[in-house]
Amino acid sequence: MNSALHAQQRILSTPFSPAFDKGSIHSFLEDINQRSQIIIEYASSVVDTGKVIVIYDKPTTIGALLQQVLNSQKVRITERNGKIILTPASTPLPEDALLSWYTVFGFVKDEASGEPLTDASVWDPVRHRGAYANQHGYFTIKLPEGKQTLQFSYAGYTTVTIALSDLQQDSRKDIKLQTVPPIPEVVISEEQRQKKEGADKVNAEDYNNVLGEPDVLRSLYQLPGVKNVADIPNGILVRGGNPGENLFLLDGNPVFNPMHLLGSLPIVNQTALKNMYVYKSNFPSRFGGGLSSVMDVNTKDGNMKKWKGEINAGVLAGSFTIEGPVKKDRTAIMLSFRHSWVNPFLRLIQRGVNLNFYDLQFKATQLIGKKDKLMLNVYAGDDNLHLWEGNTDNRHQWGNKNMALTWNRLLGPKAFVNTSVNLSSYNNIAGFRYSLYDSSGVMVQNKVYNIFSSIRQYNIRSVLELTPSNNWRMNMGGKMSYTKIKPFTRNVTQDFIDDPDEFSTFPALSFREYVLFYESEFKAGRRLTVRPGIHYSHYIYRDFSFNSWQPRFYAAYRLDAHQQLSIAWSQMGQYLHQVTNPYMGVNSDAWVPATRKLQPEQSRMVNAGYLYQNKKLGTFSAEFYYKKLQNVTNYIEGKNLFLNNTGWEQSVQTGKGWSYGGEFMFFKKTEKWTAQLSYTLSWNWRQFRSVNKGAKFPFKYDRRHDLNIAASYRIGKRWNCAALWTFATGDVFTLPSLVYPDFDDAQQIKDPLAPDEYRLIYQYTSSKAYRTPSYHRLDVSAGFHHLLKPALPAKLIIGIYNVYGAPSQYVYDLEGSMGRRSLVVSTRYQFFSITPYLSYNISF
Structure with missing residues (x-):
């Protein structure tokens, strides 16, 4: 059948120009028979041979001429022995059917x-x-x-x-x-809000700063289903998952902790950002390794035409970005740097906080001919944070190092390939000062628990994009990765340690992963789009191997010009477990690999969505989802990963989880006003055999209601003002009734002043029985756009973070009492209260 079709197409593409522009169907068909080497056979009962046709646009092939001559005729064309046969059909000849x-x-x-x-x-x-x-x-x-x-x-x-x-x-x-003439306020248009592949495109201009520092993730948090907890290291929570279930990609390279300031600010400097997409409703087959979401962030290639730059100075930090051609239209570089200077400001508004962070990004782009492009991307960032108040004394140091070499190759009119070699590294050092007091309140012991963990991943990845037709697009490819983890090395000392070399060595935990994926996107007419796919992964950790088949499916149907329905099914797998030490308030997250005992995490999710878009009325979307999680991790009660690292698997257990709910968003833009409202209603559950007597309980970050309202207003040509109000139901948490050392004379554990010799016993009466108060906050800002010179635009931003001083999330720490031989949770801490700020930005 394919050979017959190919022969027919070859005949129809034969060059031919008619001898006249006007005539009967019969005369045109006979003209082809007489002046070409192609024979057309037909019966007068099949074709209205006497109908007069006027030719337009001067057709140059037999197919193009027949398309005009046989237009509206109920015929079918077949090829037989090098001839064209016209046979009767029940419907007219389709438009463009005979064209090449x-x-x-x-x-x-x-x-x-x-x-x-x-x-x-x-x-x-x-x-x-x-x-x-x-x-x-x-x-x-x-x-x-x-x-x-x-x-x-x-x-x-x-x-x-x-x-x-x-x-x-x-x-x-x-x-x-060419860009349109600049306007003072940049907003998201209706066109930008259309979902591609079911993803949300995030634009930092919706609400673009934290204390004056540009922040693309501030807009991410306005999406329904996405939550922020600013008191944990990686404070991004999506659809009932924990932070470790998000895959954050920076130019295709995984980043294990994409946040500064304990979740308050992302590592991505907005001046270097090109775009960001968030996948949480469905997952294309090329992605794997994140049960809850995939955040795909891409940075600029660098200006190929001229040198440009941008400088930003705010309360938190100062930053600059510069980009330009090393060789015009051939080689470009982009350099972006940011460093904090907030400590003098913090000393004015509160005590007990000292922080520093920086990030550096460099990108070089080289065009090689018209078909190839090479890109080198390097990122480095680091955080140092010291929190102290009363009995609280914590120090945290974490940082990312990433490097990627990417090669793009245009294979032909229908094929494009992207290949990259990546290195991603993350270090985390946390220190917690542990103090014991006698019955009179006198300190009898003062030691510091220092914890170090690290993860390094090498991977090579290639994606081939094929487009056989306008209605069919394919993506296929593979990935190989090697991951090396040092999840928990610790030292108990008299003071804090900040050098990784001072920690005791622990055998690295390493694994390999091999991935193949394929997906096809079909368009059935103008209304229906269907995208099935499969993601296969083979995992090897020591003598344990695991095969994961992850089917994906997405379909969207347009009801009319304004409305669309969608449905998605996704199965995801994840080989990295993120576990957190039970001491609350310490940056003590650690990554551990899946093992025979701790099976890989898996999720299955179904999602149904509705989208309405109207330029006058606005955009409204609603999504409903149900997600089931398997092999999620939790500490076994009474266990401490960092004090029992040789038997770490015995301290962690796996269980089940559920998450379901509805997400709603409304967006409206007028000439001066822009408004956005998002609301999430959700339920999130966990179940472990040894927790809460085996009964399911609310997940730690189970927030029943989550509401964000954002609005901006343009005043004249230079001023704009904005406000964001956010509300969230409080989190749930568990507090032990007693925490005491396990002394045992039979095991010769006798020294009460040596916590390194014994484990801690936690006595619980119930699990997740407490809930923090509901959290709400109002932020306001105003921006003034002006020109320092004709080609030197500038912007001043002033604002107030947390206008009415809403309390922050709670951070708890442990106090010891030798009189009662127990540890109790006692302290509360607030990160930022009412905080005015300003920042200034210059583009050149």
Whole structure:
């Protein structure tokens, strides 16, 4: 059948021009028979041979001529022995059925910088079909032969229309778009809010700062189903999962802790950001390793045309970004640096906090010919935090190091490949001062528990993108990775340790993973899109191996021009378990690998969504989901991972979890106003055999209600003001009634002043029986846009964080009493109270 179809297409693509422009169907068919080597057989009862046809656009092939001559005729064309046979059909000949189709492909870029425009729209206005450029600006679309028109558009840019006078072969067209004249306030347009692959595109301009520091994740937290806990190291919670169940990718490279300031600020400097997508409703098959979400962050390639920069100075930190060509239109670099200087300001508003952080990012892009591009991306960042108040004395030091070498290759009109080699490294040092007091309150012991953990991952990944037709797109590829973990090395000393070399050695825990994935996206007509896929992973840890088949499915159906329904099914797997020491308030998260005892974490989720978009009325979305988790981890009561590291598996148990609920969001934009409202209603449960007598209980971050209201207003051409109010039901937590040392004369454990010799026994009466008060906060800000010089725009931001001084999340620590031989949770800590701020930004 394929050979017959190929022969028919070969005949129809035969060059031929009619001898006249007007005549009967019979005369045109006979003209082909007499002047070409192709024979057309037909019966007068099948074709209205006397009908007069006027030819337009000068067809140059037999197929193009027959398409006009047989238009509206109820015929079917078949090839037999090198001839074309016209037979009767029940329906008219389809439009474009006899034309030869060719591929138009290329890249869409910013004309001023050469930066690829991800998700640029490519539109065929005649057939009302389109495509999107991929992450690297690459697009491909098939068009019939002859005279054609394409439109290229991107939010904030002028639409470009190109005319193809006579398309007769595959053609490459690299498109450059110009930005529209700048306006004082940048907002998200309706076009930008359309979901691609079911993902949410995050734009930092919705609500763009924490204490004046630009923050792309501040907009992420406004999405329903996404929560923030600012008192834990990686404070991103998505759909009932813990922070370790989020996969954060920086230019395709995993980052194990993407936050500064214990979850308050992301490591991504906004001035270096190109785009960010969040997948939580469905997961394309190319992603794996995050049960709750995938956060795909991409940075700028660097300006290929001219040198540009940006400087920002705020309360928290100062930063700059500079980018430009080393060789115009060939080689570009981008350098971004940020460093904190907030400590003098903190001393004015509260005591007991000392913090420092920095991040550095460098990216080099090299174009090699017209088909290849190399990119080198290097990131380094570090945090140092000291918290002390009363009996609380904690120190935390953590940092990421990442490097990636990426190669893009344009294989042809329908194929594009992206290959990368990545290194990702994360270190975490935490110190907790442990004090014991006698019955009179006099300190009898003062020791520091120092904990060090690290993880390093090497991986190579390649993704092939194929587009056989306008209605069919495929992604396939594979990944190999090697991960080395030092999850828990500790020292008990008189003072804090900040050098990893001073910690006792512990055998590294290493594993390998091999991944293959495939997915196809089909468009059935103009309303239905279907994307099935499969993600296969093979895992090896010592003598334990595991095969994981993870099917994925996504479908979207457009009811009309404004409404869309969607459904998704996702199965995800994760080989890294993140466990947290039971001491609350300590940065003591550790990664451990899946083992025969601690099986890999898995999730199954079904999601149903509704989307309504109207330029006048706004955008409304609703999603309902149910997710089941398997092999989630928890500490066994009475165990301490860091005091019993040789038998660490015995301290951790696996269980089950459930998460379900509804997410709702409304967005509306007018000439001056922009408003967004998001609300989440959710239930999150866990169940472990030895916890709460085996009965299920609310997950630690179970928040029944979560509400965010954001609004901005433009005043004239230079001023804009914004406000964000957030509300969340309190978290649940467990407190032990007693915590005491386990003395045992038979084991010769006798010294009460040597906690390193015995384990701690936690006595619980119930699990997750307490809930913090509901949390709510109001932030306000105002921005003033002006020009220092004609080509030197600047922006001043002033605002107040936590306007009415809402209490922060609770952080608890342990006090010891030798009189009662117990430890009790006693302290409460607030990170930021009412805090005014300002920042200043200059672009050059």
